[in-house]
Amino acid sequence: MALALYRKYRPATFAEVVGQEHVTEPLRTALAAGRINHAYLFSGPRGCGKTSSARIMARSLNCVEGPTPDPCGKCNSCLALAPEGPGSVDVTELDAASHGGVDDARELRDKAFYAPAESRYRVFIIDEAHMVTTQGFNALLKIVEEPPEHLIFIFATTEPDKVLTTIRSRTHHYPFRLIPPSSMRELLERNVAAEGAEVEPAVYPLVIRAGGGSARDTQSVLDQLLAGAGPDGVRSRCSASPTSRSSTTWSTRCRPRIPPSCSPPWRSWPRRATTRAASPPTCSTGCVTSC
Incomplete structure (x- = not known):
């Protein structure tokens, strides 16, 4: 093991x-x-x-x-x-x-x-x-x-x-404090090189964001991706560039452990002083409004 x-x-x-x-x-x-x-x-x-x-x-x-x-x-x-x-x-x-x-x-x-x-x-x-x-x-x-x-x-x-x-x-x-992204990327690149794996540069920001500044959590995410990667290593499957934050593919397929983005439906709720919805509505992708 x-x-x-x-x-x-x-x-x-x-x-x-x-x-x-x-x-x-x-x-x-x-x-x-x-x-x-x-x-x-x-x-x-x-x-x-x-x-x-x-x-x-x-x-x-x-x-x-x-x-x-x-x-x-x-x-x-x-x-x-x-x-x-x-x-x-x-x-x-x-x-x-x-x-x-x-x-x-x-x-x-x-x-x-x-x-x-x-x-x-x-x-x-x-x-x-x-x-x-x-x-x-x-x-x-x-x-x-x-x-x-x-x-x-x-x-x-x-x-x-x-x-x-x-x-x-x-x-x-x-x-102690959370590790900044630049230091975290150096750590991940060093570990990937030691493992002899191949990871596209666009993957690192996603893994770092999913880890939330924790070295242990970030390496666990990378470990999971390496375990499920093919012989060519971990590659980004986004149809849009990493700078395109509005892409549906980027939001729903390429962000590890992060809920898909949606437009908060509460913006269209009527403002009422005496009534409140029994439960917060969900968007079409199934995530709660707090996302």
């Missing part, structure tokens, strides 16, 4: 993270200077590299040459924490969506006091951190505030406002 593109080409160093230079450059500078904080908060939209960056951070911290912004990729720690590596006993990744209760937090707190088995630091990566309950955060509060020297917390979340304020105030907060 072939790996999905977003897994196959997951970044292994901060230099490979695309479109997040406002985060990766300060982190690389801090690692080079040896200024390591005990807790980090990575926030931002889904699929923009928060969890991957947390794993890279753990890899950079525990490299035999580290802490370093550029892991060697050869030592046991680097090999274990590689994108498809087996993992390290000293790096624990917790999905708070299913383990965010107070009992899970207490178990994590008890494990945190043990020294690392073979690495420099014990790193706890808490994904979907906004799903941790208030009681769970309170159970972690003391150890996040005053952790042992060998312990580092990395919280990753799409909703930083839901992270307990007392926890958030004790972290270094790095907000």
